[in-house]
Amino acid sequence: MALFRDRRVFPRWSFIDSRTLARPRHARDENSPESVPTPDEPLAEVAPEPEPVVAAVPLSEPITAPGIEEIAEPVPMRAATEVAPVSWIEERRAWFAAGDWPTEASKDAVQLAGTHPDRPYIPPVHGGLPADSPAEVRARHGRGFASLSRRHRRRRHGHEQVQRRTDIDLTALEAALDSAASTVGDGLVDVVVWHATTGLALASRGQVTPEHASLWHGATREVRATLPHADLPDAASYHLVGLADRRLAVLLHTNRDLGACITVDLDLVVVDALLTIAVPQLGDALAATSREY
Amino acid sequence: MAPAALDGTVEALRQRVGDSLVALDIWESASALSLAGFGMTPATGPMLHRVTEDLREAATLAGSLLDDYHVLTVTGGVVVVVTRPQLSGALLLTADAQLGWVLSDVIPAVRMALDDASA
Numbered sequence: 001m002a003l004f005r006d007r008r009v010f011p012r013w014s015f016i017d018s019r020t021l022a023r024p025r026h027a028r029d030e031n032s033p034e035s036v037p038t039p040d041e042p043l044a045e046v047a048p049e050p051e052p053v054v055a056a057v058p059l060s061e062p063i064t065a066p067g068i069e070e071i072a073e074p075v076p077m078r079a080a081t082e083v084a085p086v087s088w089i090e091e092r093r094a095w096f097a098a099g100d101w102p103t104e105a106s107k108d109a110v111q112l113a114g115t116h117p118d119r120p121y122i123p124p125v126h127g128g129l130p131a132d133s134p135a136e137v138r139a140r141h142g143r144g145f146a147s148l149s150r151r152h153r154r155r156r157h158g159h160e161q162v163q164r165r166t167d168i169d170l171t172a173l174e175a176a177l178d179s180a181a182s183t184v185g186d187g188l189v190d191v192v193v194w195h196a197t198t199g200l201a202l203a204s205r206g207q208v209t210p211e212h213a214s215l216w217h218g219a220t221r222e223v224r225a226t227l228p229h230a231d232l233p234d235a236a237s238y239h240l241v242g243l244a245d246r247r248l249a250v251l252l253h254t255n256r257d258l259g260a261c262i263t264v265d266l267d268l269v270v271v272d273a274l275l276t277i278a279v280p281q282l283g284d285a286l287a288a289t290s291r292e293y
Numbered sequence: 294m295a296p297a298a299l300d301g302t303v304e305a306l307r308q309r310v311g312d313s314l315v316a317l318d319i320w321e322s323a324s325a326l327s328l329a330g331f332g333m334t335p336a337t338g339p340m341l342h343r344v345t346e347d348l349r350e351a352a353t354l355a356g357s358l359l360d361d362y363h364v365l366t367v368t369g370g371v372v373v374v375v376t377r378p379q380l381s382g383a384l385l386l387t388a389d390a391q392l393g394w395v396l397s398d399v400i401p402a403v404r405m406a407l408d409d410a411s412a
Contacts, residue, residue, distance in 0.1 A: 212355045219351035223344050223365065230340035231333070232385070233368035240392065241348055242360030248396075249357075263357075272393040 166257050168195075169289045173203045173258075176285030180262065181205050183278040187269030189247060192216070193260045193286065202258070216261045220251050238279055250274070254283045257290040299329035302410040306384070309402050315370060316385040319407070322378060332385065341374050341383050362400050364392065371395065375403045379411030 095101060105113070114121030130137065173193060181188050190206025192213045199217035201210045224235045239251040246267055252260040260282060264274060299319060307314055316332025318341075325342040327335050349359040365372040371386040373395060382403055386395065 209356075215351040215355045219348050222347045226340050226344050226347075227365075227367065230337045230344075232337065232365075232372060233370065236366040236368055238366055240364035240366075240396075241352065242362045242364075242400075243352060244358035244360055247357070249352075266396075270393070271396055272391060275392050 165293055167291050167293055168202065168257065169291070170202065172285070172289040176282060176289060177203050177205050179285060180278055180282045183281060184262070184264060184269060184274065187265045187267075187274075189263040189265055191260065191262045191282075193258055196253075196255065196257050196259045199259075206263075213261070216249075216251060217259055220253050220259055224253065237283065238275075250279055252279065252283055252286070255286045255290065258286045260286060298410050302406045303329050303331065306382075306403060306406055310384065310386070310399055313386045313390040314384060315387060317382065319380055319382045319410070322376060322381045325381075328380070330382075333383070337383065338381075341372070342376075342381060345374055345376050345381070361404065364395060373399060373403070375400055375407065377404065377407045377411065380407040382407055 110121055132140075177191055177193065180191055188206065190204065190208045190212075192201055192204040192206075192208040194201050194213040194217050196217070199214045201208070201213035204213070220239065223239060227233070227235055235253060237252065237254045239253070241249040241251065243249055243263070246265065248264050248266050248269075248271070250262045250264070252262070262274075262279070262282065303317055303319065306317060316330070316337075318327055318330035318333040318338045320327045320338035320342060322342070325339040327333075327338040330338075345359075345363065348363060352359040361377060362373065362375045365374070370388050371390055371392070373384045373386065375382050375384075384399070384403065386399075390399075
C-alpha cells in the first residue's frame with residue numbers, strides 16, 4: 001500500500017493501493033523483479049528486426065472520396081403519449097368544489113411526517129406534563145437545583161450588596177400626616193413625605209407638587225454629603241430653612257427610608273413647640289410606617 | 294472692610310451668644326473666602342456657602358424664596374448659617390441651645406453684626 005497523492009481524482013492524501021490502479025501500457029513497473037537487471041545477469045542480445053519493405057502499387061483507378069452516409073432524423077426512444085393539457089388551478093377548483101378535501105392528517109401523512117421512516121409514530125397523550133408525579137421524580141433524581149434559588153440558601157459574593165427591601169404602609173403614612181397637621185394647627189402651610197431612595201412623593205398635605213418633594217430631597221442629600229467636607233459632624237435629626245414671608249421649612253432626615261418637609265408660618269406657630277412636639281411625633285410616625293422584610 | 298472691624302464683630306458675637314458658641318466663621322459672600330473667625334477650618338465657610346446656594350436653588354425651583362438663614366442640626370450641636378449680601382457667617386452652637394432663642398435672638402444679632410461690618 002502506498003501513500004500518494006493523486007491530484008486528478010483524490011483531492012486529499014489517501015491510502016490507495018497503487019498496484020490496483022490501471023497502469024498505462026507504456027509505463028514500466030519499476031519495482032517488478034523482471035525489470036530490474038541484476039549485475040550478474042548478462043544482458044540479452046536482441047536481434048534487430050528487419051526493416052519492412054514497402055512495395056509500390058500501380059494506380060489503375062483514380063482515387064475517389066468516400067461517400068458520406070446520410071444520418072436520419074433522431075427518433076426518441078419512447079413515443080410521446082397523448083397528454084391532455086392540465087391546468088393546476090382548474091384541477092384545484094374542481095377538487096374544492098367536490099368538497100372531499102381532508103380535514104385532518106391521515107395516518108400515512110402522520111407516518112411520513114414522523115422522525116423515523118419505519119418506526120410507527122405514537123403521539124403523546126399530553127405533551128406538556130410528565131407522566132411521573134413530582135414526588136417520584138424527586139425520589140429518583142434528587143432535589144435538583146431548586147434549593148439554590150431559595151433565598152436563605154443563596155450564597156452571595158463579598159462584593160455584592162444585598163438590597164434592602166422595605167414595605168411602606170401608605171395608610172399609616174396618611175394617618176401620620178393627619179396627626180401632624182392637627183398638631184401644628186393653622187400654622188401648617190404644607191407637609192410632604194418622599195421616598196428617601198428615589199425622591200418620589202408618597203403623601204402630602206397642602207399645595208405641594210411632586211417637583212417640590214424631589215427638590216427638597218435633592219437639597220437634603222447635598223447637605224448631608226457636604227457636611228463631612230466642611231469638617232463638621234454628621235447631620236442629625238432635622239434642618240431648618242428660613243423662607244421668605246416668615247415661613248420656615250423643617251426638613252426631616254431621621255428615617256432611612258423616608259424624608260419629610262414641614263413648612264409652617266412663623267407668625268402662627270411657636271418654634272419650640274413645633275420642634276419639641278410635632279417634629280418628633282412625625283419622625284416616630286414615619287419610622288413606624290416603614291418596615292424591612 | 295478692615296480686619297480689625299471683623300475681629301470686633303467676632304468678639305461681639307461671642308459675648309452675645311455666650312458659652313453656647315463653639316466656633317464661628319465669617320466669609321465673603323461673593324468669593325466664599327474666609328475672613329475671620331475661630332474654631333473652624335478654612336473649608337467650612339466655602340462648603341456651607343455651597344450648601345446655602347443649593348438650598349436657595351431648590352427653594353426657588355419649589356416656588357419659594359430662601360431667606361437669609363438656615364439652621365442645621367448636627368451630632369452634638371447646631372450650625373447656624375446667615376447669608377447677607379456682603380458677608381456671611383456660620384456659628385456652631387452646642388446642642389443645648391434652644392432653637393427658639395436661636396431664631397429669635399441669635400440670628401437677628403448675627404444679621405445686624407454682618408451688616409455693620411460690611412458697611
